[in-house]
Amino acid sequence: MQLDRLDARLLSIVQTHNRHSSEELGTMVGLSATAVQRRLKRLRDAGVIEAEVAVVKPKSVGRPIAMLVLVTLERERADIVDRFKQSIRQTPEVMNGYYVTGDADFVLIVTAESMEDYEVFTRKFFYENPDIKGFKTMVVMDRVKTGFSVPIDFDHFS
Amino acid sequence: MQLDRLDARLLSIVQTHNRHSSEELGTMVGLSATAVQRRLKRLRDAGVIEAEVAVVKPKSVGRPIAMLVLVTLERERADIVDRFKQSIRQTPEVMNGYYVTGDADFVLIVTAESMEDYEVFTRKFFYENPDIKGFKTMVVMDRVKTGFSVPIDFDHFS
């Protein structure tokens, strides 16, 4: 799908604040409310906007701590990789999972209620999985930047 | 703020799909539309809901690739750490930044338009920063799980 500068500006706004009215958005980018709605619908239907979500503070729901885990598989074979991707998707404690090149095969962000809780998690998720060669846990002391705001360069759009 | 089971159920819904009508939410959790809206407003005001955002597909806006970078500082001193946190917040290419214990001091998720673009970024962001001792780049081959869904255990709420 081909985007123009107005789409880009709308995206950069709604990706950080999705509760503006169409009229507000219209005055911000210089369009009518109707045009804004048409464009947002187009962006949603085309999958440019993948989802619209509320961000919940983890501490408020009893998950104050997070770990960053570097995972290495026994063998980097397609079926093993796919199987591990599946288990990532099915495990709610894993908030974030990346398949990467380099020292590790996967990098995960895992939330926990406590250290003991995380320890229990590692037993079930890592030690009982024969595909996993090893993992290294780094405790997250501060989530400096969370969120998924993509930098948007307006000059790249007509 | 004290949450109950209904709040927890509302949160678990809106954190993955924030476009339900209040009435839909009401029938899902067993409340009237008005009560749902009152609760959501309370959760927003209390900061339990930190933000409401649209998730934009990075590929659609010209940022098809991502790197995961392990950063080590020259010295882990409070003022140096704080200065680096600030530069993370001010740099849009850094989508995600964590201050961690262990082998590295920070872990970043950086988006780029291309490898050359990333190389330019590393010169400006890492090599020109005297606080940085070193960094190790891992190319993200697949973003298996992105998003911010916190696992919510309903049993933990009255």
Add this chain to the structure above:
DNA sequence: TGTGAAACCTCCTGCAG
């Protein structure tokens, strides 16, 4: 908590530029 009313917003459609 629920109900009901009023004001506003959304979303879709048709029409015109």
Add this chain to the structure above:
DNA sequence: CTGCAGGAGGTTTCACA
């Protein structure tokens, strides 16, 4: 593609029970 206008339905905030 744009804006304008109309209508159905959802949101949001009141007061009141």
